[in-house]
Amino acid sequence: MSEEAPGRVLIIEDQQAQAELARLFIAGLGYEARIASSAAQAHDVALEWRPDGILLDIELPDYNGLELLSRLRAAGVDAVVVVVTASASMELAKQAIRAGAEDYVVKPYNRDRLGVTLRNALEKRTLSRTRRALESALDDTKTRLEAAKAQLGSTGYADFVGSSPKMRAVYDTLQGVAASKASVFITGESGTGKELAAEALHKMSPRARRTFVPLNCGAIPRDLLESEVFGHIKGAFTGATTDRVGAAKLSDGGTLFLDEIGEMPLEMQVKLLRFVQTGTFSPVGSSKLEKVDVRFVCATNRDPLLEIEAGRFREDLYYRLYVVPLELPPLRDRSEDVLLLARHFLAQFGQEERKAFTGFSPEAELMLLAYPWPGNVRQLQNVVRNIVVLNSGPVVEAGMIPAPVNRAGATPPARLAPPVPAPAPEPAPVAKLAPAPVPVQEPPAPHGVIVPAPEPEPAPAPAATLRVDPEQEILPLAEMERRMVLAALMRTGNDIPRAASLLEVNPSTIYRKMLQWRKDGLIPAETRR
């Protein structure tokens, strides 16, 4: 049997006899007790001794018990507080309850009365701790379920839509880092979803119940940025007519998202660095330091290392913030997500605009797939909204696709990789070189019925061991390319991403070529993936 006391109780009472009586009662109930006779002493003892319960007299010689209670809570003391009051100061006791005290006991009290009140309060504390532990376990389970869902091939994660390998890598990072307090540095082109990623991190973190404060450093005038981040006090500058709380304070316990951090002026970067290092700041015009618990998530569409090199971004700040890097891929590098996203937006905007759109026609889909999307997901989102607003549905036809997306098939987009080689003028050099063992197929049937390849997929052979058949039929390179693409599509059951993988090209290259071949009448209109 343990000899340990069932709990520690700090008695805050300036009146000697009253304090001693409480101590005798509490010790008699089996608790370990200490006495503090002033608010300042109580503050120190509470921080050092970490009591489970506090018996608090409201009227203290230095400052009153309500203020002490608020200071203790701010300092993280989570002991249950039972206020001791004379009937004359019941109103104060009620105020104390509103300020976070658990219960009150009226003087004079006997041992039983004090014991019941104290035990109930401490029991509530135990229950509340148990509840918090259970909630935390539940949150963990939810997080793991989210991860499992993402891994089971869902088409999105948090508020993201996309199942491409690059996005799965993003989801993995989000999942891995969400529960930590580590700073996250998000890079990516405009429109790739940097703020969405920051919000996802916040929502999946233990800070989800507190505030997510986004701040676009590039959109705030230089002179106002410090006040936006740290707040100001009345009279700090012309126009500061009242105190104003800044983003740092608002995000206490939550997440502060500093978007376009590369736009932050250097002098402000120095102040931010101090804040990141110490967790403390002073509102503009105030000399009082405030301490907060903030998780930092930053984003930029610039290359941070180039910015450091150019002297526009402080290296020390960069290394403070660049703890976990997260790179969001441009949409052109995850073309397999284009249709998922387009359908998602079509459903969303169709519902918002009360229009019954059901999907995209094959031609329209090919146009979307062939376009490089320099404005990324945001541009796609805007294009789909434009289509929904200006048209009625139910199917989005190619004619509804606005410029410049509707010109995507006409010229190969410059940013698409890899570039398609031009057809060779003469066939001879092809034979002289060491070509891959091309399984030559019959040309497509007149109505585009693609004949399945009879042979199994050949394993890619190292260049040195390639066999060349000089008797092989020689065809224009463009024709061979078309046949290869169609063969790959047949072999993969018209799965364009897989076919692209076999051919080691970007899926959008196949989409673009099919669009062009269809325009040129080289494959029938109904042939699609």
Add this chain to the structure above:
Amino acid sequence: MPVDPVFAADLANDLSAVDYVRLLHLFRQDVTQLSEAISRAAAAADEAGFRRAAHGLAGAAGAVGAQELEAACRTVMAPGHINEELAASAERIAALAAATLADIATALDRAAGR
């Protein structure tokens, strides 16, 4: 009766004999010091000092069930007492404190004999 006999009996019951006696001694010391402080503050028209001492005495009185003394102290703790009232209140409190001390002395004698 200066000290509530029921409360006093409860107190004697809840505490060990040694603790009970120690508490009564402590109380006697507090009442003596605080009622003197009240008188000094009243004489100096020190309203804040008066209220502070009255608050302390009210707490001490409450601890041993000296309800009349406690009530008198709480009544005079409200701000805004003019000087004449301070002096009159101090006298009343001193009288109640003396009666309470007499009760405590009896209780101590009884405790010593038990």
